[in-house]
Amino acid sequence: MIKYLATACALKIFSLSPQTKKMYRFLGNTVGARSRAKAGLPASYVYRAKRILSIFEKYNIPQEGAKLIELGTGWVHWESTVLRLFYNAEFTLFDVWDNRQFQAYKAYASGLCDVFDNEIGISSPRHKEARKLLEAIVTAHSFAGLYDLLGFRYVIEPTGTLRKLGPETYDACFSCNVFEHIDQAILPEYIKDIYRLLKPGGYSFITIDLTDHLEIYDQSVCKKNYLKYSDAAWKLCFENDVQYFNRVQREEWLNLFSQAGFELVEEESLFQPVRVRVNKKYEGLDKKNIECVTLGIVHRKPISHHGQT
Numbered sequence: 001m002i003k004y005l006a007t008a009c010a011l012k013i014f015s016l017s018p019q020t021k022k023m024y025r026f027l028g029n030t031v032g033a034r035s036r037a038k039a040g041l042p043a044s045y046v047y048r049a050k051r052i053l054s055i056f057e058k059y060n061i062p063q064e065g066a067k068l069i070e071l072g073t074g075w076v077h078w079e080s081t082v083l084r085l086f087y088n089a090e091f092t093l094f095d096v097w098d099n100r101q102f103q104a105y106k107a108y109a110s111g112l113c114d115v116f117d118n119e120i121g122i123s124s125p126r127h128k129e130a131r132k133l134l135e136a137i138v139t140a141h142s143f144a145g146l147y148d149l150l151g152f153r154y155v156i157e158p159t160g161t162l163r164k165l166g167p168e169t170y171d172a173c174f175s176c177n178v179f180e181h182i183d184q185a186i187l188p189e190y191i192k193d194i195y196r197l198l199k200p201g202g203y204s205f206i207t208i209d210l211t212d213h214l215e216i217y218d219q220s221v222c223k224k225n226y227l228k229y230s231d232a233a234w235k236l237c238f239e240n241d242v243q244y245f246n247r248v249q250r251e252e253w254l255n256l257f258s259q260a261g262f263e264l265v266e267e268e269s270l271f272q273p274v275r276v277r278v279n280k281k282y283e284g285l286d287k288k289n290i291e292c293v294t295l296g297i298v299h300r301k302p303i304s305h306h307g308q309t
């Protein structure tokens with residue numbers, strides 16, 4: 001618990017002013033890039049690569065000419081890169097600040113090359129072609145060169161909203177480990193905007209990490225340790241701007257999507273026993289909500305809505 005408290009304190013200090021936040025981001029980008037490049041491709045990213053490909057195949061997303069958007073693309077554009085190997089589609093890579101890490105990107109792409117023949121899209125008729133493209137990616141010298149090769153459009157929107165994106169533009173949107181970082185106050189609008197920017201019949205493939213992100217620094221605490229705290233205690237002692245995460249739970253997420261007009265087509269979530277006494281705020285939640293650590297949800301925008309055809 002000491003590391004948990006010390007990390008929360010350090011993150012609060014980094015959140016004090018625009019200057020300290022800038023310093024945090026600079027350190028995050030330089031130190032983060034170095035350590036990711038050194039550690040190489042994590043096994044979880046190989047799993048994610050296989051999962052996004054299988055889910056796109058399952059829902060018949062067209063391999064030619066689709067328009068796709070990744071929300072919170074982060075440091076290595078992971079899902080977009082993997083999909084692009086097999087999908088000759090137009091990709092928009094959306095984020096709220098530039099946290100790209102080219103060294104890490106290259107290390108992950110090389111790592112993918114190493115496992116590609118045995119693990120990635122092996123039953124696809126495009127496997128050979130995809131491998132060739134991956135080999136070209138590994139030789140890229142910059143993100144600009146990479147975007148030319150892959151036709152990626154990288155969009156930074158510091159307000160964190162999707163308001164500027166046009167309606168009925170995309171066949172699918174996807175995102176991994178991002179929604180827990182979106183300001184809770186803008187979530188209803190954000191999810192309505194996803195609905196707006198998808199074409200009728202379009203899909204949303206979202207994975208949300210519901211764990212306490214301070215647990216990464218102190219694995220002696222429960223993965224959902226944050227459930228112990230009231231809103232007031234959380235805000236005062238733990239919530240910070242540089243590694244913000246909301247504490248929105250499974251049922252609230254499902255409600256937000258359904259209120260925006262989406263149909264839930266599939267849920268593949270992970271659950272783990274919780275060994276903390278939950279705060280009053282969460283007492284009304286059932287076991288499935290309390291114990292959900294990863295929420296994997298597929299939604300579809302109906303083709304006709306409210307009597308329209």
Ligand SMILES: C[S@@+](CC[C@H](N)C(=O)[O-])C[C@H]1O[C@@H](n2cnc3c(N)ncnc32)[C@H](O)[C@@H]1O
Pocket residue numbers: 071072073074075076077078094095096097099159160161175176177178181182183
């Ligand atoms: C934990 S990182 C995940 C990055 C990437 N998806 C991955 O897993 O490698 C969270 C990302 O969410 C982004 N983010 C935060 N708020 C966002 C918002 N309102 N819209 C889109 N992305 C956002 C952050 O900038 C960051 O890149």
